Amino acid sequence: MKIKVAKCAGFCFGVKRAINIAENALKELRPGDKIYSLGPIIHNPQVVEELFKEGLQVISSLEKIKGGTAIISSHGAPLKVAGDIRKKGMKLIDATCPFVKYAQNIVKDLKKEGYGIVIVGDSAHPEVKALKSIAGKNKNLKKIGVISQTTQSRENYINEIKKILSEDFSEVKIFNTICNDTSKRQLATRRLLEDCDLMIVVGGKNSANTKRLWQICKESGVDSFHIETELEVSKNWFRGKKRIGITSGASTPDSMVKKIIERIRRF
Ligand code: SF4
Incomplete structure (x- = not known):
């Protein structure tokens, strides 16, 4: 056999980077300091468990948290989250993968230019939730920009693009945001x-x-x-x-x- x-x-580049960011923050932790990850910092329960043993606590909401440091995971976080962390006077560390940031920046630009935004991906995934928060409500249904979740399969994305192109849009901008x-x-x-x-x-x-x-x-x-x-x-x-x-x-x-x-x- x-x-x-x-x-x-x-590990991919973005995951290595997020783990390094978390480990460096944990090294600087002083007695009594708390450090939280908003959702799992990466989607691997065994690695998250190892980081938990070193002191990184995973939280799903900031609601009951007072003080400390909050790390935004490699998938990014909805716009409001960074504001909420600052409002609470917490230290913010952003471990969003640069490829996810690239997709976020495209959405920001499209929105500024008045395009409706279509995101091809899993709507329950934290990366897509963050992208949706930046895109806001689609007002322009004639002129649209299309991006994909960074981890989509090429085939799925191509199939969705074909469906979009068969619709009656006056302008369609397509971006390949699937990471390398x-x-x-x-x-x-x-x-x-x-x-x-x-x-x-x-x-x-x-x-x-x-x-x-x-x-x-x-x-x-x-x-x-x-x-x-x-x-x-x-x-x-x-x-x-x-x-x-x-x-x-x-x-x-x-x-x-x-x-x-x-x-x-x-x-
Ligand atoms: S976008 Fe790509 S490089 Fe970044 S964390 Fe996801 S899989 Fe890794």
């Missing part, structure tokens, strides 16, 4: 699928880019499993399989992929 790992596995890491990871996963009879996708069950990778794997027809840790790997999956592929989301540490390989080898 051969095991191959997709090229581009390991996402595109490369999806491509590497597709390449690996051509040479596998079983694929394991590693990453947070709450991670949008990992879910996209899993969707790609399922659509390919290759038997695929989405797991977060090595403890979920089952011996039964490998009966009759010869070529195992492993791909991982942007917030999955290399160490987790190694643990999974070790466990498969023990079988």
Whole structure:
């Protein structure tokens, strides 16, 4: 049985950066100081748990929080949040990924120029919620600008663009805001699928880019499993399989992929 790992596995740039920002802030923590992350700083529960042990508490709202430092996660936060943090006199650290910021800036510019804004993505995801807060209510339904969540699959985005172009808009501006890491990871996963009879996708069950990778794997027809840790790997999956592929989301540490390989080898 051969095991191959997709090229581009390991943390992406934005995730590495957010973890570094959090770790540096934790190092500077003095006794009695509190530091909070607004939602998980990245979508990987095991990494978030490690940071929690170092002192980073995840909160979903600022309501009951008094003082301390608040970190905006790699996905960004709705406009109002930064204002609320400052109003409470808290220190603000912004770990929004620069690629997410780039999409946010496009939305700001489109709004200024009077375009209605269409965001292709998961409306419940924090990145999209933040983009929607910047876009506000769409007033112009003739002239629109289209962007995608940074972790969309190219195919989904292209399909949505086709639908939009078949509508009666007088002007449509389209931006490719899918981040490079996402595109490369999806491509590497597709390449690996051509040479596998079983694929394991590693990453947070709450991670949008990992879910996209899993969707790609399922659509390919290759038997695929989405797991977060090595403890979920089952011996039964490998009966009759010869070529195992492993791909991982942007917030999955290399160490987790190694643990999974070790466990498969023990079988
Ligand atoms: S997947 Fe892309 S947009 Fe998301 S954090 Fe990583 S580099 Fe940034």
